Amino acid sequence: MPVPATAATKLPIIEIFSSVQGEGILVGRRQIFLRLAGCNLNCDYCDTQFTATVQCQIEQPPGSEKFIAWSNPVGLEQIGCLLTHWLDRSPELLNSHHSISITGGEPLLHAPQLINWLPVLARLLPLQLETNGTLCDELAMLLPWLRWVIMDFKLESQTGTVTPWSEHRKFLALASQVNCCVKVVVGNNTDKAELEQVAQIVASTAAYVPVILQPRTVDNRCSVPAAKLLEWQALVANCNLDVRVIPQTHCYLAML
Numbered sequence: 001m002p003v004p005a006t007a008a009t010k011l012p013i014i015e016i017f018s019s020v021q022g023e024g025i026l027v028g029r030r031q032i033f034l035r036l037a038g039c040n041l042n043c044d045y046c047d048t049q050f051t052a053t054v055q056c057q058i059e060q061p062p063g064s065e066k067f068i069a070w071s072n073p074v075g076l077e078q079i080g081c082l083l084t085h086w087l088d089r090s091p092e093l094l095n096s097h098h099s100i101s102i103t104g105g106e107p108l109l110h111a112p113q114l115i116n117w118l119p120v121l122a123r124l125l126p127l128q129l130e131t132n133g134t135l136c137d138e139l140a141m142l143l144p145w146l147r148w149v150i151m152d153f154k155l156e157s158q159t160g161t162v163t164p165w166s167e168h169r170k171f172l173a174l175a176s177q178v179n180c181c182v183k184v185v186v187g188n189n190t191d192k193a194e195l196e197q198v199a200q201i202v203a204s205t206a207a208y209v210p211v212i213l214q215p216r217t218v219d220n221r222c223s224v225p226a227a228k229l230l231e232w233q234a235l236v237a238n239c240n241l242d243v244r245v246i247p248q249t250h251c252y253l254a255m256l
Contacts, residue, residue, distance in 0.1 A: 009075070009076060009113040009116045009117065010073035010074060010075045010076075010113070011036055011073055011074060011076075011110055011113050011114075011117070012036065012037035012038065012052040012053075012056075012072050012073045012074075012110075013034070013035065013036060013037065013056035013070070013072060013073070013074045013079075014035040014036065014037050014050060014053070014056055014057070014104075014105070015033070015035045015056060015057040015058070015059070015067070016032070016033065016034055016035070016056070016057075016058050016059060016079070016082070017032075017033050017057075017058075017059035017062070017065075017067075018030065018031070018032050018033070018059060018062035018063045018086070018097065019031070019033060019063070019250065019255050020249075020250060020253065020255055021098075021101065021128075021250075022248050022249040022250025022251070022253070022255070023130075023150070023183065023212075023214060023246065023248055023249070023250075024128075024130070024148075024150040024181055024183055024212060024246070025148065025150070025179070025181045025210055025212070026098065026099065026128060026148060026150075027246055027249055028249070029098035029099065030096050030097050030098055031097065031098060031099050031100060031101045031128070032062070032083060032086070032097055032099075032100045032101070032125065033100075033101045033103055034079070034100060034101065034102050034103065034121075035050075035103050035104060035105070036050075036102070036103070036104045036105055036106075036107045036109075036110055037050055037051060037052035037053070037072075037104070037105055038050060038051075038052060038104065038105045038106060038109045038110070039104060039105040039106040039109070039132070040106050040109060040132070040134065040135070041106065041132055041134070041154065041159065041161070042160075042161070050104055050105030050106075052072065053072060054071070054072060055069040055070060055071055055072060056069070056070050056071075056072050056074060057069060058070050058082065061086075062086050062093065076116065076117050076120060079117075079121075080120055080121075080124075083100075083121070083124055084124065087124060087125070097125060098125070098126075099125050099126045099127065099128050099147065099148070100121055100124065100125045100126070100127050100128065101128045101129075101130060102114070102118075102121075102127060102128065102129050102130065103129075103130040104130070104131075106131060106132050106134075106135070107129060107130070107131060108129075108131055108135040108138035108139060108142070109135070109138075111135070111138035111139075111141045111142055112141075114141075114142055115141050115142060118142055118145035118146070119145055121145075122145045126147040126148075127145055127146050127147055127148075128146070128147065128148040128149070128150065129142070129146050129148070129149050129150065130150045131149065131150070131151050131152070131171075132151070132152045132154060133151035133152050133153065133154070133167070133168050133171040133172070133175070133182075134154075134164050134167045134168070134171065135171075136167065136170045136171045136174055139171060139174055139175060140174060143174065143175075143177065143178065146178055147178060147179060148178065148179045148180070148181075149175040149178055149179070149180045149181075150180075150181055150183055151168075151171060151172065151175050151180065151181070151182055151183065152182075152183050152184070152185070153168050153182055153183070153184045153198050153201075154168075154185075155184065155185065155186070155190060155194045155198075156194070157187065157189050157190045157191055157194060158185050158186065158187050158189075158190065158216065163194065163197075165197060165201065168201065169201050169205055172201065172202065172205050172206055172209065173205050173206065176205070176206035176208075176209050180206070180209050181209060181210040181211070181212055182198070182202055182209055182210070182211045182212065183212045183214055184198055184211065184212065184213055184214065185214050185215075185216060186213050186214065186215055186216065186224060186229075186232065187215070187216040187223060187224060188223065188224055188225075188228070190232070192232075192235060195232055195235055195236055196235065198211065198236065199211070199235070199236045199238070199239040199241060200239065202239070202241055203239040203240065203241060207239075207240065207241060208242075209242075210241075210242040210243070210244060211236055211241050211242065211243045211244070212243075212244050212245075212246050213229065213232055213233060213236070213243065213244070213245045213246075214245075214246060214247060214248065215229060215245070215247055217247065217248045217251050220251050220252070222247050229245050230245075233245055
């Protein structure tokens with residue numbers, strides 16, 4: 001599974017590892033996670049390190065939760081050799097990995113570099129993008145190589161900043177051209193009006209897209225009572241939407 005030569009571009013990596021997807025429509029699938037540094041938002045609930053560092057963490061071997069350090073930024077050839085080695089070393093590794101998750105931070109901040117990376121990575125495994133759903137022009141650059149887009153709707157009650165409703169609507173209209181879902185992190189202080197706005201936007205833009213309500217995780221536990229989650233699910237489903245309640249399952253599994 002050779003990686004062809006391509007333009008020399010480097011990216012600030014946080015970590016690369018192999019694990020089970022804990023969120024979204026591919027929950028339970030084993031993926032290779034490529035986490036990029038940087039984000040254009042600063043959400044109150046964020047539990048992810050996304051500040052660029054001098055070194056990044058590379059799991060070795062895949063699935064071991066043991067890491068070695070590489071210097072940042074990292075080039076495509078180096079990443080391609082790593083992933084090719086992972087997937088070629090045994091049929092079990094190749095067959096057990098469903099896809100590659102491009103995550104962050106906010107990966108679309110690196111769209112000018114990723115436009116060179118994604119065609120190469122897509123030859124190894126199908127690609128999923130995890131994004132905050134605000135950078136529409138950048139998504140348009142990369143959409144041809146993406147199989148799945150997991151986009152957030154960032155509610156003010158959870159992030160501490162005004163929800164970018166207009167950006168989310170435009171982003172969803174584009175992302176729904178591929179396999180897409182809308183993920184909404186909710187907490188005890190989520191307002192019904194916020195969820196009604198989510199439902200209205202999805203129903204009027206791409207009603208076939210699943211909506212996932214993800215309760216905030218606090219101390220490795222769901223922080224929202226079951227009755228409230230069921231009430232909210234019914235509220236959003238009233239717009240004839242496919243609504244699912246999925247927590248951060250990797251926390252319960254004690255996996256990366």
